[in-house]
Amino acid sequence: MNRKHKTYGHFIAMVVAMIVGAVGISAVYQTARNRPPIAYGNLSPESIAKFNKKMAEAGDQGSLFVLEQLVLSQWDNENDYGAQDTAGWTHIEDDRFIVYYKDDLNNVWKQNAQLTLRLANEAIPQMKAVFGKYTYPEDINGRKLPIYLPPTRSQYGETISILYGGPTDSEGSLGMTIYKVSQSGYLPMGIVLLKDIFDKNADFCNSLVVVLPHELSHYVYASLFQFSDDCVPMNWVKEGIADYVAGRNPQVQGQDSVDFIERYCDLKKDFPVEKGNFSNNQYWAGESFFNFIKEKYGKEKVNEFIQSTYTISIDSVLLVTFPNKDMHREWVDGLKTNAPSNQAIALTNE
Ligand SMILES: [Zn+2]
Numbered sequence: 361m362n363r364k365h366k367t368y369g370h371f372i373a374m375v376v377a378m379i380v381g382a383v384g385i386s387a388v389y390q391t392a393r394n395r396p397p398i399a400y401g402n403l404s405p406e407s408i409a410k411f412n413k414k415m416a417e418a419g420d421q422g423s424l425f426v427l428e429q430l431v432l433s434q435w436d437n438e439n440d441y442g443a444q445d446t447a448g449w450t451h452i453e454d455d456r457f458i459v460y461y462k463d464d465l466n467n468v469w470k471q472n473a474q475l476t477l478r479l480a481n482e483a484i485p486q487m488k489a490v491f492g493k494y495t496y497p498e499d500i501n502g503r504k505l506p507i508y509l510p511p512t513r514s515q516y517g518e519t520i521s522i523l524y525g526g527p528t529d530s531e532g533s534l535g536m537t538i539y540k541v542s543q544s545g546y547l548p549m550g551i552v553l554l555k556d557i558f559d560k561n562a563d564f565c566n567s568l569v570v571v572l573p574h575e576l577s578h579y580v581y582a583s584l585f586q587f588s589d590d591c592v593p594m595n596w597v598k599e600g601i602a603d604y605v606a607g608r609n610p611q612v613q614g615q616d617s618v619d620f621i622e623r624y625c626d627l628k629k630d631f632p633v634e635k636g637n638f639s640n641n642q643y644w645a646g647e648s649f650f651n652f653i654k655e656k657y658g659k660e661k662v663n664e665f666i667q668s669t670y671t672i673s674i675d676s677v678l679l680v681t682f683p684n685k686d687m688h689r690e691w692v693d694g695l696k697t698n699a700p701s702n703q704a705i706a707l708t709n710e
Contacts, residue, residue, distance in 0.1 A: 418595035430544040435501035461509040483573045492667045495583040506550035523549040535571045537578035546583045551575045570606040577602035596631040600646015612648045622692045
């Protein structure tokens, strides 16, 4: 009866430190980023280690935190993996995105690339609403967001590892967003999409129209997140908001799911990634919380909540956004009111 939740896509954060003098850091930073060097400028090796540990605990098995000095030319799309002659990619692009694909006789992947480019552009207004702004190339040293459409499963894994800069576990995911954060700024390496999501028979939840906005949400959220010592992304916030934006799971189904949320989904902590029959809880339960906020307090409140997570801890976000309220209690009560009875569930599952 419990719903199985597939892994939808890892969120890879590669936090990168430059071990150079303070003067050098500040000079590189100022040329490489169009916003004040508040949080990134303060990234220390200790912070990097903390982010690394936190991301791993949050279920981002593919996260890699490396010490590396970034230079401005790394933002240049001419240096993309997809632009290398030997890699065999072709591409279409506009002012915001470059979609890399591989030619085939029937132009199937060209059509998939055109669809991806259109849907990516169509997702921008909603990103702006939820995240407060969209991250255009002019915000990140002119870099267009690369989106890769590898035509096979093995090339999917290979592309992820290449962008990531080392072996990583992409098994079970439908898409990945890979980026680096360093004292020299935010560098998106690209989004990689699994071929299965282009299948005409794919479930809605596992299709391009859901997976693409999910991954784009990671791209935007990570670009706006401050990564200060007080502020590390919560797994349920980043995955929950990505599924909320994508509209993946409109409703939590079943009393057992509600019981799970009541018992295990403390809003001030990461939700357990795996627990009993339940998995990927940061996705569906996170989305459920945002859907609940939208229904009870309106969309604007969801946006306010998300935008305050960029700079302050989750405890402070809850305190500021919902003063004097026990939001976990309200959320569970709301679900209990709306959830079908156990008996109804049993009947529909016959
Ligand atoms: Zn995700």
